[in-house]
Amino acid sequence: MAKTYYIGIDGGGTKTKFDLFDSDKNSIASITMPTIHPAQTSFKEAVSVLTDTKEKLLEKINDSDYILKVGAGLGGYGINADYRKKLEDEFGTVFDEFKLCSDAYAALLGALAGEDGILMIAGTGSIALAKIGDKTFRCGGFGYRYGDEGSAYSIGKALISRALKEADGRLDKSVISDIVEDYFDNISFNMIATSDFSRDKIAGLAAAASKYLDISESVRDIFFAAANEISLHIKAIGKNFEGLKKIKAGYIGGVFKSEYIIKCIKEMNPDIELVAPIYPPEKGSILQV
Template identity: 30%
Template sequence: MANERLYLGVDGGGTRCRVRIANESGCVLGESVSGGANTRLGIDHVFGEIIAAASLALSNAGMDDSRLGDLHAGMGLAGLPLERDRKLAQSYAHPFASTCFATDAYTACLGAHDGANGAILIVGTGTCGQAIIDNTELAVAGWGFEVSDLGSGARIGRNAIETALLAHEGLAEKTDLTTAVMAKFDNNPENIVVFAETARPSDYGAFCPMVFDAEAAGDKAAISLVNFAVDANLKILRKLVAFGAPRLTLMGGLAEQMAKRMPEDIKKLMAPAKFDAMHGAILLAKQHERAAA
């Protein structure tokens, strides 16, 4: 084991960082999980979480921190669409043998199709579409629910609160959903304002289950909100297909809800993920090595 080449696959999301250590033949030696590794949390924080997770994964593999310098790391990190954060990551003084970086969507797509042509739509608290076709790629959405990610759980929750507030003031039709959402804020618009001052995407996303439950019960407001999200995600999927994706994989907490609402031509292209994002990150590291050779 002392002479074998070791790879570290990093799936750095906003809420957790998952890592896997594997050898050249793909045998998994150790895994671990640490805290969020979105680059918007700060590059020192991100690498702190990655190094902590790598250290624990080494321990789980029966090795110690002296092997950190032997790990060739492929990192898929949330937040990397921003050039600012890509430059910070690339220039960071890390302890690994080598590093290469991509967005977490890119490595998830690599893993989902095991390096073959295909596309994914991650739809959970946020949304992001990613296609990899031969040596070209297309990324769609993923800029945050404030300005993007129209079909995400965070946007569905935010829209539900907005609709409830409008209905409370008589500017939209009251429904069971709008009444239930306002009740969460004690029917006081001021409480919504206070909530919005510090609310994170996950805080808005917490309202998403209420919307789907109400939609299933035939609530007009909920049906409209869900249809809006479905249409937004369908547009992303159609753009990925137009780019040349022969396979589509939906991932994330809302994947099942969205998949069953898609038209038949999209459903026919859907396939489950072959592997996960950590597998994709290790593929990225191997590709980086081949390109550098």
């Protein structure tokens, strides 16, 4: 009887992770390749990456007779129907049996091993997702201009805003001024205020400031506010789980590297079981096939 093998794909905006799994869904081999997101590259190049990686992974299979199933979580997959159809057509030129979903949904499946619950993502951006049977829900994820509350970007932006207020005397000086000034290589606050930094650059300020949580009330206040925003996501999407006493909520993203953030969220949500992700998104993607 032919064995079944799986390829799980986590296609983000900067890179694509591929993992080959055996029939018991244990990882055999993994490869990281350039992004296949068509907003960052061409469909032709995406097909080339998929084809080359498939060949490399299949070399790890010793069986001559097998079935290959592919699951992929892709950034931007939910943009519109025409876009999804184009992605499905391109995948169809490389794989016979496959299932596509958004990268966020693959992360949700992986984090909770396919079980019902919530996934809170708080990295450069932020969004909450939930799964109840075949139904899915989302909260937040409206982007950095008007949303992404609780994200590393929002923390970085709040730190800069606080430092600028301290610079012109609207607030008393705190260690935040030093953190921001040092992070931006001691350029003037006027330069900081008028520079067009990337989202990743501003988000990185959150990690720099997290080292001062134990000694700075001002830093704690900003991180507490971020934890509260994350909590609002969880509480809002948790309303869909009517009647359940304990809801599992997985979490992914750099913001959760802060033990202070996790501690605050647990205190704000005593009825939520906050859990570290069980599987990565690339394994989550094969739980749908």
